[in-house]
Every structure is written in structure tokens, then in C-alpha cells.
Amino acid sequence: MTVPVDTVLINNAFDHQAIRSQFPILDQQLDDNPLCYLDTAATSQKPVCVIEAMTDYYQHDNANVHRAAHQLSARATASYEHVRNQVKQFINASRTEEVIFTHGTTESINMVAAGLSKQLKANDIILVDSAAHHANLVPWQQLAKNTGAVIKPIPLNEHLSIDINAYSALLSLKPKLVAISHVTNALGSVNDVSQLVELAQQVGALTLVDGAQAIAHIDVDVQQINCDFYVFSGHKMYGPTGVGILYGRYAELDKLEPLLTGGEMIKSVSFDATTFGELPNKLEAGTPAISAVIGLGAAISFINGLPKAELLAHEQSLLSYLQDELRNLGDITLIGATAHNIGVVAFNLAQEHHQDVGILLDQQGIAVRCGHHCAMPLMQQLNIKGCCRASIGLYTNKQDIDLFITALGNVKELLL
Numbered sequence: 318m319t320v321p322v323d324t325v326l327i328n329n330a331f332d333h334q335a336i337r338s339q340f341p342i343l344d345q346q347l348d349d350n351p352l353c354y355l356d357t358a359a360t361s362q363k364p365v366c367v368i369e370a371m372t373d374y375y376q377h378d379n380a381n382v383h384r385a386a387h388q389l390s391a392r393a394t395a396s397y398e399h400v401r402n403q404v405k406q407f408i409n410a411s412r413t414e415e416v417i418f419t420h421g422t423t424e425s426i427n428m429v430a431a432g433l434s435k436q437l438k439a440n441d442i443i444l445v446d447s448a449a450h451h452a453n454l455v456p457w458q459q460l461a462k463n464t465g466a467v468i469k470p471i472p473l474n475e476h477l478s479i480d481i482n483a484y485s486a487l488l489s490l491k492p493k494l495v496a497i498s499h500v501t502n503a504l505g506s507v508n509d510v511s512q513l514v515e516l517a518q519q520v521g522a523l524t525l526v527d528g529a530q531a532i533a534h535i536d537v538d539v540q541q542i543n544c545d546f547y548v549f550s551g552h553k554m555y556g557p558t559g560v561g562i563l564y565g566r567y568a569e570l571d572k573l574e575p576l577l578t579g580g581e582m583i584k585s586v587s588f589d590a591t592t593f594g595e596l597p598n599k600l601e602a603g604t605p606a607i608s609a610v611i612g613l614g615a616a617i618s619f620i621n622g623l624p625k626a627e628l629l630a631h632e633q634s635l636l637s638y639l640q641d642e643l644r645n646l647g648d649i650t651l652i653g654a655t656a657h658n659i660g661v662v663a664f665n666l667a668q669e670h671h672q673d674v675g676i677l678l679d680q681q682g683i684a685v686r687c688g689h690h691c692a693m694p695l696m697q698q699l700n701i702k703g704c705c706r707a708s709i710g711l712y713t714n715k716q717d718i719d720l721f722i723t724a725l726g727n728v729k730e731l732l733l
């Protein structure tokens with residue numbers, strides 16, 4: 318969707334500045350420059366309500382969950398379980414037990430990969446999105462190493478999202494598992510995950526969708542996508558670091574071998590044998606990141622209170638404005654940029670090294686990410702060592718883009 322930036326920002330039906338002002342970190346100078354934060358895909362900034370919810374928990378309710386008879390523990394447990402219900406509703410899971418708190422997307426995928434170790438065998442095929450973040454590749458490589466399974470990358474089309482024809486051809490190999498990105502972190506390209514999941518199911522494959530870059534920008538409905546597993550991190554959706562979600566279809570989640578064992582996940586323990594408890598506890602061994610879970614709950618309430626359609630239109634109009642301004646600047650190679658991409662623009666300046674560009678931007682107060690973006694196989698396919706990535710969030714405004722383009726123009730003058 319492309320909406321002219323001025324249409325949204327001038328005729329806005331909502332007060333964008335009021336939303337932006339909820340993020341106190343953005344109101345600061347770096348040396349003499351205003352901070353221009355264009356690294357939301359790495360981690361989003363946090364609104365006041367998230368910061369306050371975590372402080373409030375530590376000031377009033379701090380106790381371990383699920384353990385004690387006392388009131389503080391009861392309050393902490395109630396808040397913690399309330400967030401599980403919030404997440405269930407946020408992604409439209411059918412049961413709260415299908416929502417597992419982890420420490421982030423990386424841990425969630427590792428839990429699935431380790432959990433499937435008894436279900437895969439030698440020569441079973443795992444299809445992996447070839448634009449995947451390393452978090453959605455390396456755990457499958459470990460699983461393959463441990464079981465003798467074989468990984469096959471799913472080729473990309475000219476827009477650098479999954480090539481449906483190549484994918485369909487690979488499905489004829491009857492893979493056991495398909496692991497795909499909803500939105501790619503390096504490029505912001507979007508996959509039609511409902512269609513990809515449906516095709517995978519026709520050949521009986523399990524499906525995992527990495528939603529780390531989608532969850533803050535798209536309404537995610539796991540029942541509509543119909544995947545077996547959907548994973549994401551709190552810190553990319555205006556929540557704190559240290560908490561993530563593993564959603565799993567109950568029957569498949571229940572079959573996973575627990576990656577972590579110990580306290581809280583058991584039914585009974587003796588020196589001879591242990592029996593595991595039920596979901597979700599079975600997959601939440603040890604003390605969880607309670608304050609981070611509570612912060613995630615505050616982030617969900619915050620997002621739910623925003624005018625979602627307007628914000629999405631705002632983000633999409635900013636992204637196309639950003640793409641256009643980069644094209645107008647000249648000597649810029651945009652990588653995989655389409656009108657449908659979400660949140661991210663990847664680019665290089667002529668033949669200049671991305672790190673040099675990033676450092677010179679930083680000196681002007683602009684925060685972007687430069688490197689391989691944890692997607693080295695994608696960089697190899699593109700035949701580049703890395704690139705710069707500017708990424709936006711719901712607080713980004715037109716002034717951020719203008720500051721960035723002016724600063725990049727200065728970098729261009731200096732280097733070319």
C-alpha cells in the first residue's frame with residue numbers, strides 16, 4: 318500500500334506527535350544533532366507505559382511466580398498469567414496454553430528445533446527461507462547435525478521474497494518441516510505465509526513462521542495463518558528485551574521435547590524418574606523474565622489503544638517516501654525494495670563500505686544498522702558483504718526521514 322506521505326501527515330485523523338511523545342528516549346541530542354532513530358528493526362524504543370509497568374512491578378509486586386502461598390506471589394502470578402491471555406488474544410491463538418514465554422525469537426526457534434530432535438531422522442528434509450535471519454537457520458543446522466536431516470534453502474524471486482514456483486517444486490520432496498520468515502529483517506520483504514503454510518500442509522510438513530519483524534507492523538492471526546509454530550520477540554514490538562513468544566498449535570507443542578528441564582516444568586520428581594507437567598509450564602523451566610513479561614503486557618495494551626489502520630498507513634507512506642528520497646539522492650542501490658515491503662529499507666551508497674557510511678551517519682545523529690544483518694547466506698546470494706538498513710517504527714515521522722536524507726547527502730558529498 319502506498320499512501321502519499323503528506324496525505325497522512327497533513328490530513329491526519331490522529332495525533333502522531335502525541336504517540337511519538339510517549340517515547341522519551343527520542344527527545345535527545347547526540348552532540349549537536351537531534352537523535353534520528355532508524356534502527357527499530359534491531360530493537361524498538363519503549364513507551365513510558367512499558368517502562369512504568371516494569372518499575373511498578375518491582376516497586377509493589379516483586380515475587381516469584383507460581384511458587385509461594387503469599388500475596389505478592391499471587392499478584393505477580395496473576396499479572397504474569399494475564400499477559401499470557403493478552404498474547405493469546407493479540408495473535409488469536411485458540412488456547413492460552415499455546416502461548417509459551419521464552420527469552421526471545423532465538424530461544425523460541427531453538428526450543429522447536431531441539432524439541433523436534435526425536436521426530437526427525439536421517440535424510441528428512443527441512444526447507445528454510447534463504448533470506449532467513451541466522452536465528453531461523455542455525456538451530457535447524459544443529460537439528461540436522463544431530464538427526465542426519467538435510468537442509469534445503471528455498472530460493473527467492475526477483476523481489477527477494479520466497480519464490481512460489483521453486484518452493485512448490487521443493488515441496489514435492491515431502492519435507493518434514495518448513496521454516497520461513499513472515500517479514501525479512503535484512504530487506505523488509507514480505508512472504509504470503511498463509512499460502513506458504515497451506516502448501517506445506519498439503520505435503521504434511523510442519524511449519525514455523527518467524528514473525529520477529531512482522532509482529533509490530535501486521536495484525537497477526539495464527540489461526541488464519543494456520544502454522545504450527547509462530548515466534549517473535551517482545552523488544553521488537555515496543556516491549557522490553559528478555560521476553561519472547563513461542564506460539565504452537567497445542568498438539569504439536571505438546572510433542573516437543575523440552576529444551577530446558579528443572580523447576581516448574583515437572584509433575585513429579587524422584588531419583589529414579591521425572592514426569593513432566595502440562596503445557597505451558599512444561600516448556601517454561603526455571604524462573605521466567607517476570608518483569609519483562611509484564612512490560613510486554615503493557616506494550617500490547619499500548620498497541621491495542623492506538624489507531625492501527627492509521628498507523629499502518631502512516632508507516633507505509635513513510636516507507637515509500639524513504640524509498641523515493643533515497644532514489645532521488647542518486648548513487649544509491651536499493652536492495653529488494655518494493656511498495657509492499659514493511660519497516661525496512663536496505664541500501665548501499667555507490668561502492669562505499671556500509672560501515673563507513675554508518676559511522677558518518679552516526680556522527681550526524683542518525684542511527685541505522687550496517688552489516689550482514691544476521692543474514693549472511695542472503696548477502697552471499699546478493700553478492701555483497703553487507704549493506705545499510707534504515708528501519709522505522711510507529712513513532713518515526715517525516716522529519717526523521719528528512720534528517721536522514723540530508724545526512725546521507727552529506728556523506729555522499731564527502732565520500733564520492
Ligand SMILES: Cc1ncc(COP(=O)(O)O)c(C=O)c1O
Binds near residue numbers: 420452501550
Ligand atoms: C527476522 C528475525 N528473526 C529472528 C531474530 C532474532 O530475534 P532475537 O534476537 O530477539 O532473539 C531477529 C532479530 O533481529 C529477526 O529480525
